Amino acid sequence: MRLPLSKYVWFDGKFILRDKAMIPITTHAIHYGTSIFEGIRAYWNGKNLFVFRLDDHVKRFRRSGQFYNILLNFSDKEVTDAITGICKKNKIKKSCYIRPFYFVGDYGINLHVTEKAPTNMAIFSFPFGDLFNKNGITAGVVSWRKFSDMSTPPQAKMGGNYLNSIIATQEAKRNGYDEAILLDHNGNVSEAPGENIFIVREGQLITPPLSSSALEGITRDTIIKIGKDLDMDVLEKDVTRNELIISDEIFLTGTAAEITPIISMDDKKIGNGKPGNITKKMMEEYSDIVMDKNEDYSHWLTPVY
Numbered sequence: 001m002r003l004p005l006s007k008y009v010w011f012d013g014k015f016i017l018r019d020k021a022m023i024p025i026t027t028h029a030i031h032y033g034t035s036i037f038e039g040i041r042a043y044w045n046g047k048n049l050f051v052f053r054l055d056d057h058v059k060r061f062r063r064s065g066q067f068y069n070i071l072l073n074f075s076d077k078e079v080t081d082a083i084t085g086i087c088k089k090n091k092i093k094k095s096c097y098i099r100p101f102y103f104v105g106d107y108g109i110n111l112h113v114t115e116k117a118p119t120n121m122a123i124f125s126f127p128f129g130d131l132f133n134k135n136g137i138t139a140g141v142v143s144w145r146k147f148s149d150m151s152t153p154p155q156a157k158m159g160g161n162y163l164n165s166i167i168a169t170q171e172a173k174r175n176g177y178d179e180a181i182l183l184d185h186n187g188n189v190s191e192a193p194g195e196n197i198f199i200v201r202e203g204q205l206i207t208p209p210l211s212s213s214a215l216e217g218i219t220r221d222t223i224i225k226i227g228k229d230l231d232m233d234v235l236e237k238d239v240t241r242n243e244l245i246i247s248d249e250i251f252l253t254g255t256a257a258e259i260t261p262i263i264s265m266d267d268k269k270i271g272n273g274k275p276g277n278i279t280k281k282m283m284e285e286y287s288d289i290v291m292d293k294n295e296d297y298s299h300w301l302t303p304v305y
């Protein structure tokens with residue numbers, strides 16, 4: 001699938017035409033997955049384009065590389081300006097997805113990556129609507145386990161880590177599900193290939209802890225904060241596979257997936273097989289926040305224009 005990329009991309013400090021962005025075949029990241037990326041959304045509300053939680057994305061962007069001493073050669077301000085800049089340069093007035101990434105460049109076949117390894121950074125963007133059916137999707141637990149801190153750091157949002165997501169997705173699709181759920185190294189629920197997971201039981205909002213190798217998702221954090229602000233019980237605790245099946249509601253969170261209800265898990269209906277009330281409330285709150293309709297959270301929005 002070719003993405004409908006905006007005309008200009010950003011590459012190592014400059015805006016260039018998308019077809020002019022080229023890298024050598026010896027690029028280290030292609031061979032070893034030494035790339036770091038963020039997925040960011042910007043929302044057009046008819047008046048302005050708002051980038052959601054930009055500062056938090058930039059923070060995680062830099063931190064991911066630090067696990068491996070891979071340097072981001074641009075300051076937080078430069079990265080922030082480049083991200084809003086790509087929207088301005090392309091005159092974007094539609095909700096879109098923005099993908100900044102940096103990677104180890106021409107570094108031979110050397111596995112000893114140090115701060116001295118050359119890195120490049122780029123950003124592209126494309127118009128983006130719903131990733132999943134917002135009326136609800138099916139999910140199934142897969143046999144592949146989420147990798148843990150015992151092998152590679154789950155909090156580093158790096159290209160190589162996503163092979164685990166890819167093989168999990170392949171298995172879920174083969175089994176006829178829309179999305180995979182991965183268990184952690186202890187057999188508790190971790191997350192989906194590109195989303196965090198929440199369950200609702202007896203009115204409590206529960207999500208697996210980071211010790212279950214879940215990514216510290218920015219949407220996960222958003223839902224935790226909204227839940228607490230609504231005076232709900234929000235718990236970060238181990239979730240067993242069994243609890244998934246008997247939960248009243250399940251939803252996924254992620255920049256791309258936003259809030260997506262799961263209406264069937266391992267072929268068992270969740271609740272009445274429709275998005276539950278708490279899930280629907282979270283979807284509404286989230287959509288109001290990103291569209292600048294709730295001023296309590298407007299500090300999470302960076303206006304582009």
Ligand SMILES: Cc1ncc(COP(=O)(O)O)c(C=O)c1O
Binds near residue numbers: 192214215254255
């Ligand atoms: C593995 C994984 N988990 C969770 C998430 C959700 O994170 P966020 O809400 O920051 O997009 C993502 C997406 O970035 C992801 O790739």
